Amino acid sequence: MARLNYHHLYYFWQVARSPSLTEAADILHISQSALSAQIKQLEHSLNVTLFVRQGRKLILTDVGRRVLAYAQDIFNTGEELENFLQKGRATQVQHITLGIQSNLSRNFIESFIEPLLESEHVSFSLSSRGMTDLLNGLVNHELDLALTNRAILSESQETTWQNQLVARQAVAIIGPYGDKPNTAFPEGYRDKKWVVPGKNTDIRSSFESFCAAHQYQPEIKAEVDDMAMLRLLARDSGYLSVLPPVVVKDEIQAKLLQDYESIPQAFENFYAITVPRKFAAQSVIDLIQTAINQYANEES
Numbered sequence: 001m002a003r004l005n006y007h008h009l010y011y012f013w014q015v016a017r018s019p020s021l022t023e024a025a026d027i028l029h030i031s032q033s034a035l036s037a038q039i040k041q042l043e044h045s046l047n048v049t050l051f052v053r054q055g056r057k058l059i060l061t062d063v064g065r066r067v068l069a070y071a072q073d074i075f076n077t078g079e080e081l082e083n084f085l086q087k088g089r090a091t092q093v094q095h096i097t098l099g100i101q102s103n104l105s106r107n108f109i110e111s112f113i114e115p116l117l118e119s120e121h122v123s124f125s126l127s128s129r130g131m132t133d134l135l136n137g138l139v140n141h142e143l144d145l146a147l148t149n150r151a152i153l154s155e156s157q158e159t160t161w162q163n164q165l166v167a168r169q170a171v172a173i174i175g176p177y178g179d180k181p182n183t184a185f186p187e188g189y190r191d192k193k194w195v196v197p198g199k200n201t202d203i204r205s206s207f208e209s210f211c212a213a214h215q216y217q218p219e220i221k222a223e224v225d226d227m228a229m230l231r232l233l234a235r236d237s238g239y240l241s242v243l244p245p246v247v248v249k250d251e252i253q254a255k256l257l258q259d260y261e262s263i264p265q266a267f268e269n270f271y272a273i274t275v276p277r278k279f280a281a282q283s284v285i286d287l288i289q290t291a292i293n294q295y296a297n298e299e300s
Contacts, residue, residue: 006074008042011035012050013071016060072159079141094283097125099134099146105227105247108167108270112147115290122283135161138275144284146273150202164272166291168299169244171203171266174234177258185261186216194218195233195241198225206266207242244268 011028015035018024025032043050050064060068096116100109109126116124129137135152137143139159151163173185181188196218197203204223211218221239224230227247234241235251242263251257272288274280 005042005045008038008045009067009071010075011038012042013068013075015039015051015058016064016068016071020056021058076139076141094121094281095123095125096144096281096283097127097142099137099143100126100128101134101146101148102128102130103226103228104147104149104270105169105231105244107246107249108169108244109147111246112166112270112291113287115287116283119283134273135159138273144274144281145288148271148273149268151269151271152273160276162274162276164274164288164292165269165295166272166288167270167295169246169268169270170262171206171242171268172245172262173240173260174243174245174248174252174257175240175260176238177252177255180258180260186211186214189216189218189240192219193221193239195222195224195230195237195239196220197227197230197242198223201225203242203244203266203268206263210263210266 011024014028015021015024018027021032021035025035028035039050046067048063048067049061050067051058052061053059098113113124113126116122127137127143131148134143134146134148138146138161147166151165152161154160173189175192196207207218221237222233224233227243230241230243231247231251233239234243234248235256240260245252245259248257252259272291274284274288
């Protein structure tokens with residue numbers, strides 16, 4: 001077989017990652033016909049078919065998907081090397097970029113990044129995104145780490161997600177200060193209204209299981225996916241809510257809200273998500289380890 005042409009392989013990689021041949025050609029600043037010719041040359045040299053056409057779309061063949069996995073590794077490593085050299089060039093201050101799941105508690109995020117605020121050798125950027133954009137940012141080396149409230153499973157051979165549990169926050173019933181029922185759940189809560197996290201979240205599932213175990217049907221006034229919005233509604237609506245006390249720690253200290261009681265075996269987990277890299281930023285490694293150590297101390 002002829003020597004592999006990495007220039008053609010790079011074009012294949014861009015086409016396989018792009019929604020269309022047109023967009024790939026725009027990214028590469030060449031015509032569609034020239035790009036198609038480059039892909040054909042690669043297929044000829046490898047003696048394989050990488051794409052089949054369905055209408056106007058190019059669909060990867062089984063061999064094409066395997067080749068893409070190799071190309072992904074090759075060019076991601078190259079981008080990683082460029083990123084490493086750029087960040088380490090002519091400066092003693094390392095810059096890292098953290099992706100934050102958009103609905104996470106701002107109080108928790110602040111506690112997580114505190115070591116970076118105290119370090120003279122690290123600067124950082126925070127990028128708030130949805131889960132899909134976070135994972136894409138990791139794969140494309142835009143992000144050094146993503147902070148989420150759920151672990152990510154690797155569903156293909158192309159990407160291996162590294163999940164580190166860095167914190168676990170107990171979940172409690174939170175309500176207006178001084179209005180805590182005199183009797184335990186559920187008797188003291190029969191006439192209460194609730195603002196709760198959205199469905200398909202761990203907190204909501206734990207709350208529903210807790211209610212079912214006590215044969216209690218909550219009157220839900222609002223469902224809120226964003227933790228910052230849930231915090232505001234818990235503070236201002238006068239309704240009860242279910243969330244980790246850390247989310248409303250300032251309101252509890254100011255005696256605007258009160259932790260009524262914990263929900264047994266209910267937690268919100270926080271994960272640091274990364275992808276394997278040959279040049280992992282030491283500041284990211286240290287940040288994750290600091291959080292893990294703090295979590296271990298709290299649990300012991």
